Amino acid sequence: MSGALLVEGLTVQYGGVKPLDEVSLTFESDVCGLIGPNGAGKTTFFNALSGFAAPASGSLTMAGTDLLAMNPAKRARWGLRRTFQQEQVIHTLSAWDNIRLSSEHTGGGRTAVERAVDFVGLEGLDRAGSALSMLERRLVEIAKTVCGEPRLILLDEPGAGLDAGETERLIGLIRRIPEEFGALVILVDHDMDLVSTVCGTTAVLDFGRVIAVGVTAEVLASAEVRRAYLGTVELEETA
Amino acid sequence: MTAVPQRSSRIAVWRAEKLFTVRNVALAVALIALFTAGPLVLGAYWTRIVTVSMIFAIAAAGIALLYGRLGLVSLGQVSLIGVGGWITLRVGHATELPFELVLVVAAIGTGLIGVLVGLPALRLSGLNLAIVTLMLAGAFEVVFNVTGFPNGGDGFLGRAQGGVLQQPLPRPVLGTTDPDYFRYVLVVSILMFLVIALHLSNRPGRAWAAIRQSEAGALAAGIGTVRYRLWALAVVSATTGVAGGLLAANAGLLDPISFKASQSILLFATVLIGGAFSLLGAAIAGFLSQGLPPLLDAWGVNGNLIFVILGLGMIQAITTAPQGIAGQLKGLATRLRNRFTQGRSR
Numbered sequence: 001m002s003g004a005l006l007v008e009g010l011t012v013q014y015g016g017v018k019p020l021d022e023v024s025l026t027f028e029s030d031v032c033g034l035i036g037p038n039g040a041g042k043t044t045f046f047n048a049l050s051g052f053a054a055p056a057s058g059s060l061t062m063a064g065t066d067l068l069a070m071n072p073a074k075r076a077r078w079g080l081r082r083t084f085q086q087e088q089v090i091h092t093l094s095a096w097d098n099i100r101l102s103s104e105h106t107g108g109g110r111t112a113v114e115r116a117v118d119f120v121g122l123e124g125l126d127r128a129g130s131a132l133s134m135l136e137r138r139l140v141e142i143a144k145t146v147c148g149e150p151r152l153i154l155l156d157e158p159g160a161g162l163d164a165g166e167t168e169r170l171i172g173l174i175r176r177i178p179e180e181f182g183a184l185v186i187l188v189d190h191d192m193d194l195v196s197t198v199c200g201t202t203a204v205l206d207f208g209r210v211i212a213v214g215v216t217a218e219v220l221a222s223a224e225v226r227r228a229y230l231g232t233v234e235l236e237e238t239a
Numbered sequence: 240m241t242a243v244p245q246r247s248s249r250i251a252v253w254r255a256e257k258l259f260t261v262r263n264v265a266l267a268v269a270l271i272a273l274f275t276a277g278p279l280v281l282g283a284y285w286t287r288i289v290t291v292s293m294i295f296a297i298a299a300a301g302i303a304l305l306y307g308r309l310g311l312v313s314l315g316q317v318s319l320i321g322v323g324g325w326i327t328l329r330v331g332h333a334t335e336l337p338f339e340l341v342l343v344v345a346a347i348g349t350g351l352i353g354v355l356v357g358l359p360a361l362r363l364s365g366l367n368l369a370i371v372t373l374m375l376a377g378a379f380e381v382v383f384n385v386t387g388f389p390n391g392g393d394g395f396l397g398r399a400q401g402g403v404l405q406q407p408l409p410r411p412v413l414g415t416t417d418p419d420y421f422r423y424v425l426v427v428s429i430l431m432f433l434v435i436a437l438h439l440s441n442r443p444g445r446a447w448a449a450i451r452q453s454e455a456g457a458l459a460a461g462i463g464t465v466r467y468r469l470w471a472l473a474v475v476s477a478t479t480g481v482a483g484g485l486l487a488a489n490a491g492l493l494d495p496i497s498f499k500a501s502q503s504i505l506l507f508a509t510v511l512i513g514g515a516f517s518l519l520g521a522a523i524a525g526f527l528s529q530g531l532p533p534l535l536d537a538w539g540v541n542g543n544l545i546f547v548i549l550g551l552g553m554i555q556a557i558t559t560a561p562q563g564i565a566g567q568l569k570g571l572a573t574r575l576r577n578r579f580t581q582g583r584s585r
Contacts, residue, residue: 052455076461088456090448092516101445105461144460 003063004028005049005152005184010058012044012208019044021208023058030178031185033199033216035192037229040205042188043085046154049186050082051075062152062184077106079151079183081144083158089137091130095122098129099143108148116143119180120173135166142173150183158187159194167194174198196220204228262572274425278418288533289526290421290489293428295320296525297482299510300435300518301475306507307515308439309471310451312369314503315356318379319476321388321498323349323483328389328493329397331408338411338488342427345484346477353476354469361468376500383495390492407491414488424485431478432518438474447471505549512552514563523564527552 005027012020019041036042047053049060051072060067067075081102089098096113103113117125120139132140138158145153155174159167175198177185189195195202196216203213206228212219219225278286298316305311326348331341359371389397391406399405409415414423438444446467449457457464487493509527514520527549532542556563562570 050459052458072455072458073461073463076459082459084453084456084459088453088459090445090452093445093448097445101449101462102460104442105446105463 003184005060005062005186008059008061010045010048010060011056012041012048012053013056019053019208020048020055020205023205023208023210025203025210025213027184027186027203028201029184030200031174031187031198033195033202034186034188034205035190035195035202035225036205039207040228041208042205043156044208045205046082046156046186046188049152049154050080073105079106079149080154081106081146081150081152081183082154083141083145083156085157085160087134087137087141087161089129089132089140091128093129094126095129095132095136095140096125098140099147102144103147106148112147113143116147119143119146119176134161135169138162138166138170139173142170142177146177146181146183150181153177153183153185155185155187155189157189159189159191167191170194171197192220270425270429274422277425278421281421283417284533286417286421288530290417290424291486292526292529293424293522294482294485294489294525295506295529296522297428297431297485298479299506299513299524299528300432300521301479302507302510303515303518303521303524304435304439304447304475305471306510307517307520308444308447308451309468311364311468311471312366312507313357313372313475314369314500314507315372315376315379316475316479317498317503317506318376318383318500319349319353319479320483320486321379321383321493321495322352323480324487324493325383325386325388325483326480327484327487328408331487332389332391332397332406338409338484342481342484345480347480349480349483350473350477353479354472357472357476361465373500373503376503380495380498380500383498387495388487388493405492408488409491410488420489424489427481427485431481432521434478435474436518443467443470443474505546508549508553510563512549512556512563514565516562517565517569519568520563520565 005025007023007025007027010020010023011018023041023045034042034045044053048055049067051067051070055068065078067078067080070078089095090101093101096117099116100110100113103109103116108116120143122136122139122143124136129137129140138161141158142155145155158174159170162170171194174185174187177183187195187199199216201214202216202219204211204219204222204225211228212222212225277289281289298320301319302313302316305313323345326345327341330336330344331338334341336344356375357372359368363371386396387398390399391397391408392399410420411423414420439447446457446462449460449462450464450467454464506524506528509524510521513523513525513527531548532545535544535548536542560567
């Protein structure tokens with residue numbers, strides 16, 4: 001396995017706004033969840049990890065490597081992979097080329113592409129990206145992240161736009177990533193079924209701060225987390 | 240992982256099928272026919288027109304690469320043709336190098352200058368980049384007007400004062416007559432198209448497509464976006480420099496009036512109409528920019544109406560056919576093929 005990701009005092013500041021405020025977390029292994037209401041700072045956290053948001057303070061280290069010392073492309077070559085909320089499949093390239101694109105810049109090679117394709121079980125590789133269904137696009141995205149030697153994979157709402165059956169297939173794949181590729185996976189999603197099924201541990205952000213972290217089932221049952229998601233009024237009504 | 244060998248062999252077959260398609264074979268036959276019979280069929284006048292059209296098609300292919308694959312609007316490509324022409328004339332007059340080597344020098348020189356003036360493209364895109372490149376084209380227009388093009392004289396500028404002293408650059412040995420030069424330009428154009436096509440279908444082309452789709456997505460895939468943008472500028476500028484060299488050798492002299500900034504806009508418009516997402520579109524664009532005005536003249540219509548016609552063509556392309564004429568032709572070919580295969584299966 002790639003080792004733990006240590007996040008210490010991570011703060012991202014845009015003027016007077018702090019999307020992330022002194023976030024300290026340790027992601028140990030396997031698949032970890034990161035949840036929170038809209039605007040909680042989840043995507044900013046991913047952006048800081050992948051180099052698209054420059055932290056005002058704090059540190060990010062994994063396997064003894066200071067991630068902040070590298071630009072986004074170097075982090076990708078080091079082994080950090082990510083997906084975005086908006087899927088990034090290139091319509092004019094074939095499915096195969098979409099996956100190969102990731103591999104050829106991160107040192108994976110042809111074998112890595114074939115292994116990734118085999119892993120996600122994608123067929124019809126010569127079809128253009130524009131001809132792929134939403135599930136197939138998500139599979140291409142997953143294949144891109146596992147190409148080469150991934151160490152840290154950030155999945156930003158990978159289940160968006162999928163129906164229940166398709167999400168089941170995605171769940172199976174995500175759960176197998178750590179075992180098959182040795183990478184630590186951090187998953188952001190609003191689908192609590194997906195998070196609770198896939199993630200052993202989960203952290204919760206609210207207004208840029210960590211409000212809970214621990215075993216997923218316990219975190220999701222926490223009153224503070226339910227308040228952050230549902231709001232105080234709804235909680236009182238439920239009680 | 241038992242499925243890997245099967246998948247590999249499938250991919251190999253798929254690649255071979257892609258190479259020897261009906262379309263590619265038909266294209267090869269058409270080009271051979273054009274090479275052998277083109278000047279005979281076209282006649283002297285249209286041979287010269289199509290020769291210049293092919294030269295501009297090379298520049299159009301560069302525009303198509305920048306816009307269609309990278310999303311960059313460059314309105315200064317005709318200026319780069321001028322740069323390539325200037326270098327060709329200057330080096331051609333100053334040395335005894337074979338024309339082919341002079342073309343290589345023009346490609347390298349224009350590539351370097353293109354990268355230098357294209358540096359704003361690293362930070363700009365869309366309308367901002369279009370305006371900056373247009374202003375650079377204006378600056379080149381002024382420079383060409385002030386310096387003129389080398390015509391066999393001395394000094395850095397290579398200008399000979401007085402018509403008697405002017406020396407046109409000789410054409411290459413393999414293309415001294417108009418029909419031979421037509422064939423020469425056809426071969427060089429095919430080579431330049433191949434250079435661009437190889438880039439598009441390989442690692443750089445995929446990286447450019449990723450950058451066009453999303454800069455963040457490209458970076459997340461480990462792509463050095465600055466390096467690949469510079470690479471695109473270098474390739475496009477170099478091939479456009481070759482176009483300038485061919486244009487310079489066509490008449491042996493160049494006139495600054497041919498390299499107005501407005502010509503770059505015209506060429507960009509023809510690329511949009513011809514189709515910015517394929518090299519067929521670039522070939523059509525070359526003819527639209529250089530062949531359409533004399534064609535209008537031949538039909539008794541004022542060739543200056545080209546701006547009006549291309550303006551209407553752009554409106555049509557943008558609103559109803561974003562893939563341009565090339566896209567429409569491809570759509571037609573697909574429909575015909577489907578109808579043919581359905582007919583055979585019945």
